[in-house]
Amino acid sequence: MKRNPEIERISDDAQQRHRYFFGATPNQKRAMRKRWLAHEYVRLHPNIYTKNEYYQTLNPQERAMHLIRTLATKFPQKVFGAMSAALVLGLECPWYNAALEHAQIATEESIPKHMQGVIEKIYVHPLTFVVHDGIRVTPPERTLVDCALRYSYNQSLGVFDSALRAGIVNKQKIAETCSSLHRDCSPVQKLLHDVDGKSENGGESLCRSVILEAGFARPELQHEFRDPANLRHTFRTDFLWVCNRKVVVLEYDGMQKYTDQHMTNGHDTRQVVYKERKREEALRRAGVTSILRTDYEEVMQPRSLIQKLINSGVPMSHNPR
Structure with missing residues (x-):
């Protein structure tokens, strides 16, 4: 379709402001509607549009x-x-x-x-x-x-x-x-x-909500352990239960932990996994008896997560809600 500098300017300005765009005049509205009918734009609402390719880059x-x-x-x-x-x-x-x-x-x-x-x-x-x-x-x-x-x-x-x-x-x-x-x-x-x-992000909150709804005792969040082999090294755990001489830790792993450059400090997946293994060794030296892991997919279908917590001796505080 023929270029329309005015509409492109409106679109570019909207993207810079992190919003969609709309027509203010009858001519602008007609031009935007034509591009929507030609599948160049996504229409979110009458007279609210954005470019297809830009829309696909946005998360929910x-x-x-x-x-x-x-x-x-x-x-x-x-x-x-x-x-x-x-x-x-x-x-x-x-x-x-x-x-x-x-x-x-x-x-x-x-x-x-x-x-x-x-x-x-x-x-x-x-x-x-x-x-x-x-x-x-x-x-x-x-x-x-x-x-x-x-x-x-x-x-x-x-x-x-x-x-x-x-x-x-x-x-x-x-x-x-x-x-x-x-x-x-x-x-x-x-x-x-x-x-x-103390919950650090929405994923951890979602995980905790599932744990509490299942009837488990309320975990301690972000407990800090010190490595006996090197007292300068401390580690915080996402969830912690202490009961019957057992110290159970549950870690919530988001995929960003392994793929987001800001979270991995530029390290590749192999380096991150190695660092996690060394961290687990330090936690065991500090007295942790069980280290469990879960992720978003398991939390959304939590049967296996619940079974892991039961098998590790995490106490129940009440019947499932």
Whole structure:
């Protein structure tokens, strides 16, 4: 299709601002629609587009944030809530949550039953907001409560963990928000009981949520061991249980640990694996009796993970939830 310098400029500017683009005039809208019909563009919503090749480079969270920034540019008075607000606030939102495919707009008005494309309206009363990176969002404590009431425990624990880790809210303010709503907030209370700001990332939070839901005792997070052979060397473990003279460690391995150059410090996979083996030897010297490993795939289908924990003697605190 013939080049359109004006549309290309709009597209390039949007990519630099990490958002999608839209037409402001009838001519721009027609030109963008033609390119969408020619399969050059992806259309996320009426009059919201991006280039096909650019869209394919974005992960689910990036796609969600691009949509939020676009809508905030078009409708600056709108307030984002729930998982959209959590994303804007920089909290850990699981990629597998279907909510990332939509933008949650908070409103005090009545809500139609049908979904409006990628825009999902959620009822929030009273509607207040804070401004973060130029975008209006519900306050952190209300954002967490709405996430807990709309999404599962497994999807919400990472949001709560990251909020406490970042220090943007505390348990008391969350509890006070629940009290003001005059509704059943038991999902929030459950999360407040289990939340732990020591969790380092969303993967570890997801793993812990599965462990707790299965009825296992609450693990200690990020316990630090010192290598008896070299006291200057210390190692932190993701999860730790101590019981009946057993010291059980569970490590959550994300694939980034072996492929992301920022996490491997430029080392290849063989070097990283060797370093992990030396680390395990040091942990055993420090008294660890069992070192277990898991990953995202196993956590999402946790039967084998649960069996490993049982076989290693990890204690149960209650029946599975």
